[in-house]
Amino acid sequence: MDATARPLRVPPEMGPYAEKHGLFQLLQNMVEKLLIHKPDDPIEFMITHLKQDNDDGKVYGKCCNSDVLQLIPRICIVGPPASGKTTIAMWLCKQLDAIRVSPETLLLEELLELTKEARAYKEREQEIPNALWTNLIQERLSNVDCIKRGWVLEGFPENREQAWMLQSAGIAPRHVVVLYAPDVVLIERNLGKRVDPFTEEVYHTTFDWPSDPLVQQRLVEPEGVSEQETSKKLLDYHRNFPGIFQTFHKILKSINADQPCADVFSQALAYVQTRHRSAAPFTPRILFCGPPGSGKSLQAALIAQKYSIVNICCGQLLKEAVADKTKLGELVKPYFDNGCPVPDNIVLKILADRLNRLDCMTSGWVLHGFPRDLDQAEQLERIRMIPNRVFFLNLPYESILERLAQRRIDPATGERYHITYKPAPSPDIQARLRQNPKDLEGKIEMHLEIYYRNIKDLEEFYENAFSVNADQDPHVVFEYIESCIIKPLPQKS
Amino acid sequence: MRTGGFEARVSLGNGCRGENSQLPRRRLVLPPPRCKAAGMASAQPARTYSYFSQPRALPARRAYRGPAEQPEEPRRYANLMYDRRVVRGSTYALPQLPWGPQPDPLEVQRQEEERRKARARKRAKEHLQTRTPEPVEGRKHIDVQTELYLEELGDRIIEVDVECQTDAFLDRPPTPLFIPAKTGRDAATQIQEGELFDFDIEVKPMLEVLVGKTIEQALLEVMEEEELANLRAHQYAFEELRNAELAEVQRLEEQERRHREEKERRKRQQAQVLQKQKETSEKIAARAFAQCYLADLIPSVFSSLRESGYFYDPVERDIEMDFLPWLMEDVEKTLEKKILGRTMLDSLIRVVVEKRLDAFDQANTSQAKVSGHTEVFGQADRASSQVSSRQTSVQLNMSHQTETQEPETKC
Secondary structure, X not given: OOOOOOOOOOOOOHHHHHHHHOHHHHHHHHHHXXXXXXXXXXXXXXXXXXXXXXXXXXXXXXXXXXXOOOOOOEEEEEOOOOOOHHHHHHHHHXXXXXXXXXXXXXXXXXXXXXXXXXXXXXXXXXXXXXXXXHHHHHHHHOOHHHHHHOEEEEOOOOOHHHHHXXXXXXXXXXXXXXXXXXXXXXXXXXXXXXXXXXOOOEEEOOOOOOOOHHHHHXXXXXXXXXXXXXXXXXXXXXXXXXXXXXXXXXXXXXEEOOOOHHHHHHHHHHHHOOOOOOOOOOOOEEEEEOOOOOOHHHHHHHHHHHHOOEEEEHHHHHHHHHHHOOHHHHHHHHHHHHOOOOOHHHHHHHHHHHHOOHHHHHHOEEXXXXXXXXXXXXXXXXXXXXXXXXXXXXXXXXHHHHHHHOEEEOOOOOOEEEOOOEOOOOHHHHHHOEOOHHHOHHHHHHHHHHHHHHHHHHHHHOOOOEEEEOOOOHHHHHHHHHHHHHOOOOOOO | OOOOOOOOOOOOOOOOOOHHHHOOOOOEOOOOOOOOOOOOOOOOOOOOOOEOOOOOOOOOOOOOOOOOOHHHOOOOOOOHHHOOOOOOOOOOOOOOOOOOOOOOHHHHHHHHHHHHHHHHHHHHHHHXXXXXXXXXXXXXXXXXXXXXXXXXXXXXXXXXXXXOOOOOXXXXXXXOOOOOOOXXXXXXXXXXXXXXOOHHHHHHHHHHHHHHHHHHHHHHHHHHHHHHHHHHHHHHHHHHHHHHHHHHHHHHHHHHHHHHHHHHHHHHHHHHHHHHHHHHHHHHHHHHHHHHHOOOHHHHHHHHHHHHOOOOOHHHHHHHHHHHHHHHHHHHHHHHHHHHHHHHHHHHHHHHHHHXXXXXXXXXXXXXXXXXXXXXXXXXXXXXXXXXXXXHHHHHHHHHHHHHHHHHHHO
């Protein structure tokens, strides 16, 4: 094989495949584990690790055709006493089907040998040493159920030393949720704390009273909730907290615990389901959909300029093909002359040619003006040009009319003006201004009708699309689009 | 014996009540009752009538029939000719059995009438019949023969046996030959040699023909043989040619086949080569892609491990874990020492102040100056002079100051 005779082409499916399955993250996790555990037989270890299959979880989402990787929860919940850690931890466990690990549950675990030691210490009323805690937690977390279902560690690293020991043992939580609230509130809250001895759930006399009368009767007041004890614990907490904050500051999120439980929980859940930015190489393949006049070409041009990717406008592409007098261009010309829409297969071929070129494949592309309805979208998928970010620009009807009907162009200089937003500087230029016949109201309405008819199908087809309000300043819209591109795709639960 | 005039009818047998009720039970198969009424459509299975009884020797019978009552004795035989159950007379009328399940009222009526008539006839006959009057009382009637020659009246019938016998059979003799009588006259004649014809002359044409024919035949045969030989030769030649051609054709075919196989093989090889090339190129592409994609893997792994804290700066950790606590302890110790020093100083000051106060109190009476003494004690004295000269206030101030220093160092 001669590289000059037949240059080597990377098949275009490899990029989307790597993205879809998160190969970079997968391999990164595997190598991390290798480095942490340092096994004697690395290949065997890697095989076992891959078989365990729990990096980002291959839990296939029910909502869409493509696989939605759901994160396996590895969460740490830290906070002052009476901030609601146990409640939040329990709710998160129920929602995400994870295992709750906390100092109390660890002491009650029957299956670990270290618990006996720990209990011995407790009976002697001594502080359980941090090393023992760490070993205990490590043992618990290496259980199969924790590996498969994920874990929520509650109230554990209480100071910097414990946090370090956890990290040295290789246990790295993916998200750390920190609850904070003013001390006064916490002291008062602690006075109303009640515990159900059977289910270990924590209730409150004012905020979280159970509805079941049986449960109500069972509730007991836990020990250590008097004002002095709470304030002592709070002092300890405030002393140790900055250490923990520094250790975990990159993956931490603070949530105000002085709100109703449901709010705290929803914030925590939303945070826990976000992914952190991965270092995987990312070729953006962006698709803009929207009514005429919503600013697709403008945004596409801005993005292409900033991130140096290829900007492809479908109409422009066809015109270029006609101008270049290529074979396909010859086919397209008669349709252009008659003003009829070009048939899908020709458009698709031209588009496929353009998108398969090297510059598009290596640096990514931003496409606008192409799939206008469901058939075209399906055909696009069939030639395996799947976008990884889709944006729907929304604009109300009046704004569209306003933007389009008032467009003018100066035939002498070629400058484009708008009567309201960018008026012509001098009256003689204004006198010259002409309107593009396709910007007449009738034509606009026709285009819009077609667009509204097809938009629903397209929205259903691209489920992971972002909706952007295009009725704002272009730079605002641009920043929003940028943030959506840069951040990892949000998970749908 | 009954004479004609009575119609014998087939009786029904078992269930019948009639004149034949005394007949012994014989096995009879009943024919299906056929009713006159057309409405009766009951089709009973058609069973044929059959009758059989064991063969019996005829018993001796008397020569003469007894008086009218005697036929009432049970008869142990039956003669078909005189069987009352056989239908006699015209069978064109619709058959009807006398003792059917539903006797037709008409029939019944008719039978009753007949019976009545029979009875009437009988009565009439008896009426007309002249009989001998009854014997007078004390006397008896006896039958007497009055003919010329007496006849022996016996019940026994005179039976005579007669036999006859034929001669034994002889074999039939064979039939004699049939020689018909000779008719006509015999006559004879004789032909001598040379009288009829000359053999040599006569034979010539025949011979000629024969020989000619034979030679002709021979010629023909030879010609035929020649022709056959020619044909064979021709055929042989043709076969040779044909074989040659066949061989040629086979050779060509073989060649063609080899070519084809060769082509196929070459094509397959080429396809394999292409496939390999494709695979290789794919592998290379995959490798290149993977290399490019994962170029940043190791650095990213290390940076993430560093972020998660697994790779920590040992110096920093060491400083935090070992050095700082030691430092803190040392600072604590130093501070404690300082505090100790200060408390010592406090107590010294207290003692001195007490003594002084005592001395002052004592000297108060002699009105000694208080302010001159306090200069010696500097700060502590000034503090004590601001507040009242109570010992506890001095101590409180001191301890407050040292206490506020402690939390600052412990942080």
